[in-house]
Amino acid sequence: MSVSPAFPNTHADRPQRGWYKRNEIAITPWLFLLPAMIFFAIYVIFPIGQSFWISFHEWDGLGEKTWVGTANYERLLGWGDANVDRKFSVSFWNNLKWLVLYLLAIPAGLFIALFLNQTVTGIRFYKSMFFFPFVISQVVVGLVFSWFYLPREGLLNAILGFFGAGPINVLGDPTLATYGIIAAGLWPQTAYCMILYLTGLNAVDPEQVEAARLDGAKGPKMLWYVILPQLKPATFIAFVVTIIGALRSFDLISVMTNGGPFGSTRVLSFYMFEESLSEFGFRMGYGAAIAVILFFIMLGFITYFLYAMYRDEKGAH
Known part of the structure; x- marks a missing residue:
């Protein structure tokens, strides 16, 4: 007589x-x-x-591509016997101006966010006024500032x-026009940075702030040692978005000056755009x-900030 096991092989x-x-x-x-x-x-x-592949060709966008190797880069950068493209050098230095001055949107957005984070009478009205530039189109911003500079x-x-x-003719003066367009771009960009920092301020640990107050920290010390370290994620996003915005600043220039004067x-x-798609160009390569080149400039800045953020996070741990 067989006896069934007490523990069947369920597995x-x-x-x-x-x-x-x-x-x-x-x-x-x-x-x-x-x-x-x-x-x-x-x-x-x-x-x-x-884009990398096309850059090694001469192509009008419709016909057959002709392989030219690094000839396009040699002409742009003045390698070998070629002279540096004057239009490229002007564009490059203007981009550097955009990069340096556009970064002013970050501290401006931070201080506006610190003000709007207070308990002030009519704060909702102030927030809506500062938020307004962010929701309107860059084309509208360009038109408004074009009328402002008439x-x-x-x-x-x-x-x-x-x-x-x-009277001054801002957009008609070659020495002032670029700065006038940058000022127009800073208006909505500051509003965007303000939104990022307002979101970051909502995540600031109140216990750390209270502990710092008990230790006697206030004003600039409170901001530098307690608030700003907790706003690093917002600052990183603000830097990346601002740099990208500065390097792809096409719409404001197209609306306000179309690349001019001269x-x-x-x-x-x-x-x-002028070289690739305008009536003067159709040189896609x-x-x-x-x-x-613009991609590598942008990639260099973003990689640097990513590395700096990674290094800070690693040091914190």
Whole structure:
């Protein structure tokens, strides 16, 4: 007479799970990310690679491509016997001006956010007024500042006339036009940085602030040693977005000066458009070479900030 075991072999009777079931936790997140990764590869990675490839050719965008090697880069940068493209050098230095001055939006946005984070009568009205530039189109911003800078009817010259100063033609003066456009761009960019910092201030640990107050910290010391370290993620995003905005500043220039006067307000993105798609260009290879150089400048800045943030995070741990 056989006796059934007290503990049946339930493991042997259990059905074997499939490969997906065994790796479900590891695989499921990638399945959700897959559509975004496919779109990113098609609309970002592939066009970047295509730009690199086109930059080594002479091409009008319609006919056959002609391989020219590094000739487009030699002409741009003045390698070998070629002279540096004067339009490229003007665009490059204008981009540096944009980069340096556009970064003023970050401290300006921070101080406006610190003000709006206080308990002040009518604070909602102030927030909406400071938020307003962010929601309007860059084209509208360009038109508004074009009217603001008008030599005779503009509000700027009316204000200067009130104080006894002579009228100035900001957008008609090659030495002032670039700075006038940058000032127009700083208006919505400051509002964007303000929003980032307002969001970051909501995440500041109140216990750390209270402990710092008990230790006697206030004013600039409180800001530097307690508030700003907790705003590093917002600062990083503000730097990256501001740098990208400065390097791709096309729409304001197109609306306000169209690269003039005398080409003095060109930047790399606008010069790329002129060479590739405007009536004066249709040199897709040359425009792609400009785009590649602009890409490496942008990549260099972003890589530096990513490394700096990684180093700070590693040091904190």
